[in-house]
Amino acid sequence: MSRQEPEAPGGKLAAELSQVFAGYREALPDPEPSADFMPGLWRRIEARQGSARDLRRLARGFVTAAALVSLLIGIFLSLPQGRGSAFYTNTYLEIVAADEAQGDPDDVEMVRIERISYEITR
Amino acid sequence: MQVDFELIRRAREGDEAAFGQVVQAYRKRILGTIARLIGRPEDVEDVGQEVFLRLYFSLDQLRTPEMFEPWLYRLTVNAAYDYLRRQRRRPEWRMADLTEQQVLMAEADRSSRRERVEQDRRRLREMVDALLGALSEQDRILLTLKEIEGLSLKELEKIYRVNENALKVRLFRARQRVLKAYGGLAAAGGQAPREQMGG
Numbered sequence: 546m547s548r549q550e551p552e553a554p555g556g557k558l559a560a561e562l563s564q565v566f567a568g569y570r571e572a573l574p575d576p577e578p579s580a581d582f583m584p585g586l587w588r589r590i591e592a593r594q595g596s597a598r599d600l601r602r603l604a605r606g607f608v609t610a611a612a613l614v615s616l617l618i619g620i621f622l623s624l625p626q627g628r629g630s631a632f633y634t635n636t637y638l639e640i641v642a643a644d645e646a647q648g649d650p651d652d653v654e655m656v657r658i659e660r661i662s663y664e665i666t667r
Numbered sequence: 668m669q670v671d672f673e674l675i676r677r678a679r680e681g682d683e684a685a686f687g688q689v690v691q692a693y694r695k696r697i698l699g700t701i702a703r704l705i706g707r708p709e710d711v712e713d714v715g716q717e718v719f720l721r722l723y724f725s726l727d728q729l730r731t732p733e734m735f736e737p738w739l740y741r742l743t744v745n746a747a748y749d750y751l752r753r754q755r756r757r758p759e760w761r762m763a764d765l766t767e768q769q770v771l772m773a774e775a776d777r778s779s780r781r782e783r784v785e786q787d788r789r790r791l792r793e794m795v796d797a798l799l800g801a802l803s804e805q806d807r808i809l810l811t812l813k814e815i816e817g818l819s820l821k822e823l824e825k826i827y828r829v830n831e832n833a834l835k836v837r838l839f840r841a842r843q844r845v846l847k848a849y850g851g852l853a854a855a856g857g858q859a860p861r862e863q864m865g866g
């Protein structure tokens with residue numbers, strides 16, 4: 546007595562699907578490349594190389610321009626400035642001395658008081 | 668391997684003649700794979716050139732010549748994936764889009780036996796294309812490489828750099844989805860689609 550194998554779910558369909566895939570493989574064999582395949586490929590490579598070259602040239606130009614601008618800024622900053630504001634260029638002591646020389650009595654007095662109190666605390 | 672490592676090494680170092688030889692050794696096989704991956708014979712060469720173009724500009728990143736074939740397949744998969752994504756955005760090509768002249772020519776050719784075989788093949792291509800259309804582009808490519816190209820799980824592992832179990836799960840799900848679509852076609856036609864085509 547022959548015993549029938551229980552069929553896996555979708556077993557028949559699965560086997561058919563495998564056959565369909567095998568048929569598809571046969572229906573689409575490896576195609577022969579056309580005569581223009583290699584020349585076309587080299588044309589595309591050259592076109593890509595050309596655009597990469599342009600991009601490199603552009604990047605190099607940009608770097609040169611940036612370096613030039615940096616140099617100009619450096620030169621500008623290193624030039625001796627004209628008579629700028631004393632507030633930014635002089636030291637604190639120079640400003641105090643200048644004020645004292647101008648003779649503002651209130652300020653002078655205040656400085657003197659500070660000096661005296663400083664000596665008393667010592 | 669269809670070429671020796673020395674040739675690949677020379678191509679990697681910028682030897683254009685060596686690169687040309689590598690392309691000639693692999694182009695037919697790669698074009699065949701692309702044809703089955705994208706299912707559009709008219710665009711196969713264009714995608715094939717794109718693969719070798721990418722190869723030319725990325726060959727210096729190849730660490731060992733032994734990895735050349737999985738590398739080339741990965742480039743093929745990526746180019747086919749890009750193509751399929753672009754195609755999905757375009758309106759689909761249908762029989763109704765044929766010009767009147769093309770329809771008349773098709774009718775006239777119908778009598779010959781060779782043409783009937785060709786017609787069966789075209790219908791099979793359209794059917795498989797429709798079945799694989801139920802999948803995402805990535806799953807379509809993966810299933811095609813396994814079921815139609817006949818690549819082993821080990822080879823797929825090298826191409827995708829993914830572990831075998833993850834690939835098995837993904838393949839199982841993709842196959843189940845295609846099987847369901849195939850069952851739907853069979854139910855709609857009252858018999859298996861394969862039988863409908865006289866296969």
